[in-house]
Amino acid sequence: MTADLGARISGLLRDVADFPQPGVAFKDISPLLADAGAFQAVVHAIAAVAGDDVDIVAGVEARGFLMAGALACELGCGLVPVRKAGKLPPPTLDRSYDLEYGSATIEVPVDLLEGKRVLLVDDVLATGGTLRAAAELIADGGGTVTAMGVIVELGFLDGRSALGGLAPLHTLLTL
Template identity: 65%
Template sequence: MTSDPRLARRIEGLLRDVPDFPKPGIVFKDITPLLADADAFAATVSGLAESARAAGGVDLVAGVEARGFLMAGALATELGCGLLPVRKAGKLPPPVKSVRYDLEYGSAEIEVPHDIAPGSRVLLVDDVLATGGTLRAAAQLLTEIGAEVVALAVILELADLHGRDVLADVAPLDALLSV
C-alpha cells in the first residue's frame, strides 16, 4: 500500500538528494528537511501509524538505526505502545541477537535485545526501503527472539531496487512515497 497522493507529494517536496553519499554512485535520500517541518513530520507519523492500525494493532514499534529510530519513537508515542531499537552491532548491552547482511553498497551487522520482545506484535519501521536487506535482517532477528512482525512501514521506497520483492513473505509493507 502507498499513502494518499497529497502526503506523498508533500514528503517528496521535503526530501533532499545527496549525490555520492555515503559512497560514490549512491544518491542518499536525506529526510532531515521533512523532520524539521513540524506539520509534515506529524503527517508522516500519522501516515506510518496506519500500517499498525491496519494490522490490528501492535505491542512494539521496532526502529532501524539510525533514522528509523526517529520515526519509531514518534510512532510508539502515537500508537501508545513500546519501542524496540534495532541497532548496529556493539551498541546494545547483552544479551543480544545479531545478524550480518548485505547492503546495496557493502555489508552490515545489526542486533536487537534478546529478551525484550517474545510474543510481541511488532511494526518494523525505517525511513527508506532500498534493496530490502536491512528490513529483512531486522525482521529475521525479531522473529528469532519470538516476536511477530505484523507490518513493515517506510517513508520512501526506491521501487527500482525491488526491495518490496525481498520482503513479500515477511509482512505487509506500506510506503508513504514510492519513487
C-alpha cells in the same frame, strides 16, 4: 496515503550524491523531520496502517529510531531499537546482511520481543536487506512482525521482493 502527502514528502527529500560512497544517491529525510506538520502527517499515516495490532515498534538505526519513537507514542506502545552491531549492551541477537553498497550487521536486545506484535519501521527501503534482517531478528527474538512501514521506497531497487511477504509493507512514497 494521499497523493498530497506523497507530494509533500517528495518536496522535502534532499538528494545527497556520492554518499555514503561514490555512486550512491542518498535520500535524506532531514528536511522532512524538521517540518513539524510533515513529520506529524507521516507519523499519523504510518500509525493508521498499523492499526491496533501492535505491542511494540522496532525502529532501524538511525532515522528509523526517530520514526519508531514518535509512532510508539502515537500508538501507545513500547519501543525496541534495531542497532548496528556493538552499540547495544549484551545480551543481544545479531544478523548480518547485504545492502546496495556493502554489508552490515544489526542487533536487537534479547528478551524484549517474546510474544510481541511488532511494527517494524525505517526511513527508506532500498534493496530490502536491512528490513529483512530486522524482521528475521525480531522472529529470532520471539516476536511477530505484523507490519512494516517506510517513508520512501526506492522502487527501482526492488527491495520489496527481498522481503518475500514477511509482513505487509506500507510505503508513503515510491520513487
